[in-house]
Amino acid sequence: MTAYLHGFIPEEQQRLMDQAGVLGSLIYPRIDFSGCKKLLEVGSGVGAQTEVLLRLFPDLEITCVDYSQSQIERAKQNLAFAGDRVSFACQDATKLDLDEKFDSVFICWALEHIPDAYKVLQTIKPYLLPKAKLWFTEVFNSSFYFNPPLPALTKFYAAYNEFQRSLGGNPDIGANLGNLLFQAGYEEIELFHEGFHLDQRQPEDLLKITRYWQELMKSAASGMIEADLITKADTSAMENDLDRIAKDENAVFFYHFVQVSASV
Template sequence: MTAYLHGFIPEEQQRLMDQAGVLGSLIYPRIDFAGCKKLLEVGSGVGAQTETLLRLFPDLEITCVDYSQSQLDRAKQNLAFACDRVKFVCQDAKELVLDEKYDSVFICWALEHIPNSHLVLEAVKPYLFPNAKLWFTEVFNSSFYFNPPLAGLSKYYLAYNEFQRSLGGNPDIGANLGNLLKRAGYTQIELFHGGFHLDQRNAEDLRNITQYWKGLMKSAGVGMITAGLITEVDLLAMEKDLDLIAEDDNAVFFYHFVQISATV
């Protein structure tokens, strides 16, 4: 099985569900699958985003593809309320073998983890109807900026991105996705930015996001320690620094992800 930055433990599976709630208001305002009936979700994991899609678009039937059976098993539990509208396929998305075609595709926080992720874009195409709607949401980790400058968080974040690259992932794939889609033959490619620019004007949001960020960073901690990239002391320093940012009078917390729509 391909290594996964965040791991598959139950605590991480719950974090993914919580993350969908925290970031949902940032992800979904633009996404539109109105009129679509069959959606393919690649890298669906525990069904965190699937749940939102099912509620927003009640006419959709969704095929969830993930390479981890343990993630799909958790997804079946999370999505039991809509079991008649969801199918689960355990496959490597770079080598898809599916039984039907789709009029829509959704990929969120998944391509960043997949080595040679351009192969996913190529593997999906044979299973799409003409004019299918595609929406991608992906990371752009180089956009992260915070104030005050804190050595613990800086060190940890550099190691976090190095760890993802060592696993074959790409922490900046959002910035490159437009070119990848163009080379794969997709059309009508449109790019948007989402994210947050927080300071003490919105202190509650600042605290909420720094706490969310702490959980995101910690989710890779065990793997980073095992890889020798950080120590337990470094992990604790990162947590402390995020708490300091939330309370600083001059705090700034900035991050942009990238969303792209396209068709075939």
């Protein structure tokens, strides 16, 4: 198993559950699996998105795939309410070995971590029924803009993205999803942008998202310190900078992720 940006400690597992709540209103309005019965979720983590999907689409049965046994164990606890609507496979997404076919696929914040995301797209294809629906949601970290200029946040964010690249991930994979799906032979590919463009017109949202961002950044801090990319003091300075954005009268916090729908 390759090293993973956020790690698998219980605090990180809880962060994934909180993240699904904070971002849910942005992720789900477009996603449509109506009419689908069997969904494959790749990189399902602790089941944070699975829980939302199960509630939004009551006819779906979901197979969760993650390469971390500890994520799968936590997902089993989080999704116990769903009984046999959910099943689990602890597998690497680039080497899937499944025993059924699916009419839908969901991936969220996972391809960004996989060194060969194209291989994942090829690997899932034989497991798809004709006209299967795919919905992916992925990061586009180069889209991040904030005001006022804050050096500690700029430094930490650059190191965060460098760390992800050093682990074989791609912090801008969202922007590349169209090409990746096209090259892997998928059809009906449509791209959408979603995210935040916050300022002091929405102070509560600004505070909520800067706090969310602090937790996101901190989730990689111990690995970044071990890799000598930052120090503990850099982490505190980054947190202080995000507090300053929330309070600044000219605050701007802009970030867009990318969603794609496709079919086979």
